[in-house]
Amino acid sequence: MGGILFVVSAPSGAGKSTLGAELLKTDPNLVYSVSLTTRSPRRGESHGKDYFFVAEDEFLKRRKKGDLIESALVHGFWYGTPQDQLEKLLREGRDVLLDIDVQGGRQIKKLFPSAVLIFIAPPSITELEHRLRTRSQDDEAAIQKRLDNARNEIAQAGDYEYLILNRDIGESVQKLRSIVWAERSKMDPEVLKGV
Amino acid sequence: MGGILFVVSAPSGAGKSTLGAELLKTDPNLVYSVSLTTRSPRRGESHGKDYFFVAEDEFLKRRKKGDLIESALVHGFWYGTPQDQLEKLLREGRDVLLDIDVQGGRQIKKLFPSAVLIFIAPPSITELEHRLRTRSQDDEAAIQKRLDNARNEIAQAGDYEYLILNRDIGESVQKLRSIVWAERSKMDPEVLKGV
Numbered sequence: 001m002g003g004i005l006f007v008v009s010a011p012s013g014a015g016k017s018t019l020g021a022e023l024l025k026t027d028p029n030l031v032y033s034v035s036l037t038t039r040s041p042r043r044g045e046s047h048g049k050d051y052f053f054v055a056e057d058e059f060l061k062r063r064k065k066g067d068l069i070e071s072a073l074v075h076g077f078w079y080g081t082p083q084d085q086l087e088k089l090l091r092e093g094r095d096v097l098l099d100i101d102v103q104g105g106r107q108i109k110k111l112f113p114s115a116v117l118i119f120i121a122p123p124s125i126t127e128l129e130h131r132l133r134t135r136s137q138d139d140e141a142a143i144q145k146r147l148d149n150a151r152n153e154i155a156q157a158g159d160y161e162y163l164i165l166n167r168d169i170g171e172s173v174q175k176l177r178s179i180v181w182a183e184r185s186k187m188d189p190e191v192l193k194g195v
Numbered sequence: 196m197g198g199i200l201f202v203v204s205a206p207s208g209a210g211k212s213t214l215g216a217e218l219l220k221t222d223p224n225l226v227y228s229v230s231l232t233t234r235s236p237r238r239g240e241s242h243g244k245d246y247f248f249v250a251e252d253e254f255l256k257r258r259k260k261g262d263l264i265e266s267a268l269v270h271g272f273w274y275g276t277p278q279d280q281l282e283k284l285l286r287e288g289r290d291v292l293l294d295i296d297v298q299g300g301r302q303i304k305k306l307f308p309s310a311v312l313i314f315i316a317p318p319s320i321t322e323l324e325h326r327l328r329t330r331s332q333d334d335e336a337a338i339q340k341r342l343d344n345a346r347n348e349i350a351q352a353g354d355y356e357y358l359i360l361n362r363d364i365g366e367s368v369q370k371l372r373s374i375v376w377a378e379r380s381k382m383d384p385e386v387l388k389g390v
Contacts, residue, residue: 119382119387121387121390122390123390124390125390154387154390157382157387158382158384158387159382160382161381161382162377162380162381162382163380163381163382163383163386163387164380165386165390174376175376175377175380177373178372178373178374178375178376178377178380179373179376179377179380180373181369181370181373181374181377182357182370182373182374182376182377182378183377185357185358185359185370185373185374186356186357186358187314187352187353187354187355187356187357187358188358189353191358191360192314192316192349192352192353192358195316195317195318195319195320195349195360
């Protein structure tokens with residue numbers, strides 16, 4: 001039996017990266033699938049751990065070769081998931097956490113119907129705007145672009161299996177961890193037969 | 196929106212009562228649906244908390260009147276779930292834990308298709324036999340009857356949604372709690388629209 005694929009999507013600023021990192025820290029059976037991106041590293045991000053940071057021509061070459069199981073252009077940068085790495089981990093029975101946008105999540109669901117799709121939303125768009133302004137990482141145009149994108153992602157996330165409104169990091173990590181544990185406890189008739 | 200109905204079933208000796216009690220202690224949003232039974236109270240059980248202990252003629256009268264949403268004859272005793280109490284709790288938005296056998300669980304699923312069915316199994320029949328002998332509550336014939344019944348319940352539990360192999364109480368409570376939390380995080384498009 002292979003591992004479980006968990007897809008976590010969220011508008012930027014919803015707290016997804018923090019939640020994912022907290023979850024991974026306490027769950028040795030869960031591994032992070034490192035994506036490729038053409039955007040620059042942010043403070044604290046490192047190559048091979050958070051992302052594989054590549055130039056656009058390399059990204060497009062790998063995409064053309066069919067190395068990527070899904071890819072998406074978000075805020076003007078490319079993001080993609082290397083297929084061989086993901087399939088290898090699942091085949092080895094590892095549960096995998098994949099951090100991608102809603103477009104990517106839907107592509108993944110077509111290829112892996114048993115993937116578990118989790119959407120993390122800010123409590124409200126107003127709260128998201130507040131968070132984006134507080135982290136003061138973006139100029140006004142970038143903030144407006146992120147807010148538009150958030151409305152868009154939220155509008156498309158209705159077919160995700162789970163929804164976490166991220167009001168409080170501790171509570172949200174607990175919810176995320178519960179989803180992982182619950183999915184591992186889904187009925188497996190083969191296990192039942194072995195009792 | 197109503198509450199979520201969790202049905203927990205297990206062969207006797209699998210540890211279901213302990214697990215349910217542990218879960219209820221730490222989850223104020225979850226309430227226990229008290230069943231009717233014609234069996235005698237065991238040590239420590241009290242009327243109105245663990246069961247409503249009633250005489251067989253009263254049980255059969257209430258069953259005939261249609262007061263019970265499901266009923267089953269197990270090990271020669273009747274068990275049943277009062278319908279009004281259960282529906283009232285769910286209508287009030289409370290999540291309800293219902294502790295019944297697999298026959299009863301299937302009846303409930305037909306009436307409440309959104310009910311979440313959780314089966315708790317002993318790690319093995321050998322281990323179950325060991326536990327039944329250790330608690331030395333039953334004579335040999337009763338033990339054999341419980342083991343037969345366990346094989347029967349296990350054979351029928353394949354359409355339950357979740358399976359917990361109860362190896363360790365602490366771990367199993369954690370799994371049970373995770374299932375409850377995860378089910379509460381299932382996508383609700385109305386909540387998403389409210390973001």
